[in-house]
Amino acid sequence: IQAAWNLKTRALTEMVYVDEIDMDQEGIAEMILDENAIAQVARPGTSLKLPGTSQGGGPSPAVRPVTQSGRPITGFVRPSTQSGRPSTMEQAIRTPRTALTARPLTSASGGYVRLGTASMLTNPDGPFINLSRLNLTKYAQKPKLAKALFEYIFHHENDIKNALDLAALATEHAQFKDWWWKVQIGKCYYRLGLYREAEKQFKSALKQQDMVDTILYLAKVYMRLDQPVTALNLFKQGLDRFPGEVTLICGIARIYEEMNNISSAAEYYKDVLKQDNTHVEAIACIGSNHFYSDQPEIALRFYRRLLQMGVYNCQLFNNLGLCCFYAQQYDMTLSSFERALFLAENEEETADVWYNLGHVAVGIGDLNLAYQCFKLTLVNNNDYAEAYNNLAVLEMRKGHTEQARALLQTASSLAPHMYEPHFNVAVLSEKVGDLQRSYTAAQKSEEAFPGHVDTQQLIKQLKEHFAML
Amino acid sequence: MPEGTGALREVLPKQGTGGEHCPTRPGSVRPGARSRPFSPFAGQLSVEDTATMVLCKPKILPLKSVSLEKLEKLQRAALEAAQPPEAAPPPSAGAAAPRQ
Numbered sequence: 001i002q003a004a005w006n007l008k009t010r011a012l013t014e015m016v017y018v019d020e021i022d023m024d025q026e027g028i029a030e031m032i033l034d035e036n037a038i039a040q041v042a043r044p045g046t047s048l049k050l051p052g053t054s055q056g057g058g059p060s061p062a063v064r065p066v067t068q069s070g071r072p073i074t075g076f077v078r079p080s081t082q083s084g085r086p087s088t089m090e091q092a093i094r095t096p097r098t099a100l101t102a103r104p105l106t107s108a109s110g111g112y113v114r115l116g117t118a119s120m121l122t123n124p125d126g127p128f129i130n131l132s133r134l135n136l137t138k139y140a141q142k143p144k145l146a147k148a149l150f151e152y153i154f155h156h157e158n159d160i161k162n163a164l165d166l167a168a169l170a171t172e173h174a175q176f177k178d179w180w181w182k183v184q185i186g187k188c189y190y191r192l193g194l195y196r197e198a199e200k201q202f203k204s205a206l207k208q209q210d211m212v213d214t215i216l217y218l219a220k221v222y223m224r225l226d227q228p229v230t231a232l233n234l235f236k237q238g239l240d241r242f243p244g245e246v247t248l249i250c251g252i253a254r255i256y257e258e259m260n261n262i263s264s265a266a267e268y269y270k271d272v273l274k275q276d277n278t279h280v281e282a283i284a285c286i287g288s289n290h291f292y293s294d295q296p297e298i299a300l301r302f303y304r305r306l307l308q309m310g311v312y313n314c315q316l317f318n319n320l321g322l323c324c325f326y327a328q329q330y331d332m333t334l335s336s337f338e339r340a341l342f343l344a345e346n347e348e349e350t351a352d353v354w355y356n357l358g359h360v361a362v363g364i365g366d367l368n369l370a371y372q373c374f375k376l377t378l379v380n381n382n383d384y385a386e387a388y389n390n391l392a393v394l395e396m397r398k399g400h401t402e403q404a405r406a407l408l409q410t411a412s413s414l415a416p417h418m419y420e421p422h423f424n425v426a427v428l429s430e431k432v433g434d435l436q437r438s439y440t441a442a443q444k445s446e447e448a449f450p451g452h453v454d455t456q457q458l459i460k461q462l463k464e465h466f467a468m469l
Numbered sequence: 470m471p472e473g474t475g476a477l478r479e480v481l482p483k484q485g486t487g488g489e490h491c492p493t494r495p496g497s498v499r500p501g502a503r504s505r506p507f508s509p510f511a512g513q514l515s516v517e518d519t520a521t522m523v524l525c526k527p528k529i530l531p532l533k534s535v536s537l538e539k540l541e542k543l544q545r546a547a548l549e550a551a552q553p554p555e556a557a558p559p560p561s562a563g564a565a566a567p568r569q
Contacts, residue, residue, distance in 0.1 A: 016543060018536050065526050077531040079540055284532045291529050306532075315530035322527055352530055359527040386525035393522045424522040454520050 006145060009152045017155050018079070061419060061449045064292040065386070074257055075288030076281040136162070140169035143178075150184055164188040179209040186217060195221050212238070212245055219251055228255050246276045253282070262289065278309055287319070296326035314343040318353050325360050333360060351381035358390060367394060385415035392424060404428060412444075419449035426458055435462055 065073050139146050146166065153163040167188060171181040186201035202218040205211075215238040222231035235252045242248060253268035266289050269282040276282075287302035300323035306316055321336035337357055344350040358373030371394050377387040388411035395404040405428060412421035422445035429438035439462045445455045533541075 018539055018543075063526060065528055073528070074531055075529065076534065077537060078534040079537050280532065281534065288529045288531070311532070313532070315532050318530050322529060326527075349530075352528060356527050359524075362524065386528070389525045393524055396522055418525065420523050420525045427520045427522050430520075454523075458520055 002145065006148050009148045013148075013151045013155050015156070017151075060451055062452060063294070066417060073288075075285035078281075134162075136166045136169055140166060140173050143170065143174065146170045147180070154184070154187070160188050160191045164192070177208070179205040179211070179214070182208070183211075183214055183217065186221075190217070190221060190224075195225050199225075210241055212242055212247060216247060216251060219255075223255070223258075228259055231255055244275050246272055246279060249275065250279070250281060253285070257285070280306060280309070280311060287323075291319075291323060291326070296323045299323045300327050300329070312343070314340045314345065314349045314353065317343060318356055321360070322356055325363065347380040351377045351379075351384055351387075354380065355384060355387055358387070362390075367397065370394060383414055385411045385418060385421070388414065389418070389421045389424065392421075396424075396428065401428065401432060412441075416444075417448055419445045419452060419455070422448060423452065423455055423458075426455070430458065430462070435465060438462060439466075 139149050150163055150166050150170070153159050153166065164185065167181055167185045171178065171185060174181060176182075182201050182205035186198045186205065189195070189198035189201060199218065199221050202214055202221065206214050206218065215234060219231040219234055222228070222234065232252060232255055235248050235255075238248045239245065239252075249268055249272045253265045253272060256262075256265035256268060266286060269286050272279050272282040273286070283302050283306055287299045287306075290296070290302065291299035300320070303316060303320050303323055307320070317336045317340035321333050321340060324330070324332040324336060337353060337360070340353045341350065344353060354373050354377040358370045358377065361367070361370035361373055371391070374387045374391045374394070377384050378391075381387075388407045392404040392407035392411065395401075395407065405425070408421050408425045408428065411418075412425065415421065422441045426438045426441035426445060429435070429441060439459070442455055442459045442462065445452065446459065449455070
């Protein structure tokens with residue numbers, strides 16, 4: 001009967017199992033009330049909170065869309081992909097955090113509670129294992145049962161405290177010689193936000209038994225503590241002991257990407273591909289880098305490789321359509337976009353595809369079609385700042401200045417980190433003669449993207465004008 | 470994709486007027502006409518560097534990882550399971566409700 005129980009426990013866990021290494025939803029509470037920072041201001045290049053200058057090279061915001069924190073959008077998104085730490089509470093609330101809805105997670109435990117309740121809902125007769133009546137000490141002494149039970153509590157019920165108790169008892173029982181339990185305790189501490197304790201546990205587990213997983217967990221802890229350089233060193237040391245290990249190289253590449261060092265990230269992703277040329281994440285990231293470096297044909301090759309591997313979703317077809325268009329393979333463009341629209345699972349994806357179709361329409365010169373595409377984007381996603389901006393440009397071409405201004409107002413308030421709406425407001429105001437507004441808008445544009453030549457020229461022109469007055 | 474730069478507005482004379490400004494075709498012989506090396510700026514009257522509005526860039530959509538897709542699936546299942554009120558209301562209604 002024990003075997004049956006064991007099997008059922010593990011089956012239930014497997015239903016909701018998401019690899020802890022990837023799970024990393026950081027809530028707003030964790031972000032804003034972070035007590036783990038060591039220094040007040042981090043030195044440039046050592047912190048994840050400050051993207052720093054784009055020292056890694058790569059395309060500028062003039063060519064590549066940026067996210068809220070000023071980082072260019074990546075080719076791959078995981079549960080732990082950060083859109084950067086927001087500086088104000090308001091920005092934090094605005095940042096979409098959950099996978100499905102655009103509403104932010106208030107606290108990381110919130111997301112897990114929902115997953116935990118999901119498990120309760122799937123079992124109409126009540127929970128399979130009643131935790132409150134469980135005698136943890138008894139189970140702690142039976143290592144095989146204890147391990148299955150721990151995973152069940154941790155993943156299915158999401159009851160970290162009980163899981164931690166069980167793990168602590170089990171470790172004691174094993175006389176602190178079992179590395180697996182140390183790793184599990186470390187995971188519990190990580191979930192509870194006790195990062196330094198988690199670090200100790202993982203380090204001790206590593207000393208006992210060198211495992212790639214432990215290295216990955218420890219690196220996660222360092223990333224949470226905002227110490228990317230430590231994490232990088234850890235990975236590099238890990239590579240000495242596990243040469244060619246794809247997950248470690250991928251980890252290094254991800255960290256470089258988070259630090260906005262695109263060229264190093266690209267190098268490491270290429271290393272990943274040398275070891276494993278079916279690695280979806282690496283292919284996607286390199287593909288997007290090539291696209292934004294003005295090499296759509298090479299990007300096309302990478303995305304076709306993904307297609308070969310059986311990846312079949314809306315995003316891939318959208319990217320294929322874009323690459324085909326810019327690589328001048330017009331026969332494939334529209335059918336790829338059609339497929340993308342068909343595969344879109346929710347309105348936000350549909351909005352993205354319509355937005356890119358709008359770009360294609362602008363490219364072929366059919367401005368009516370472009371207008372309709374951007375409007376469709378807004379129908380599907382009312383907060384699409386880029387679509388508002390592009391609609392405004394089209395309205396200006398038709399001469400509807402006031403409408404353009406209203407649209408730009410919406411765009412700039414929805415996405416203050418983008419320089420395009422601010423720059424367009426500046427140009428618009430200058431045309432109608434409202435130089436003061438033009439100047440303030442140009443300043444905001446410069447703040448968002450200091451390297452923009454046109455903004456600088458505009459500001460210079462305006463300054464000369466003001467000096468003359 | 471070329472980086473956005475200010476558009477140069479060139480004002481060129483119409484074709485057909487100002488015959489001597491027409492570029493001479495290489496190899497053609499026009500009796501009486503001087504062959505002048507064609508210069509693209511020969512016909513320009515004025516050059517204005519005006520700033521034009523910029524479009525936001527096309528978006529390459531990031532692909533989702535397996536974990537993320539599974540997570541989304543679980544969240545969606547939880548939402549759907551929490552929704553039907555005809556069945557006995559789930560004990561976690563309080564926790565599931567703030568989701569909305």
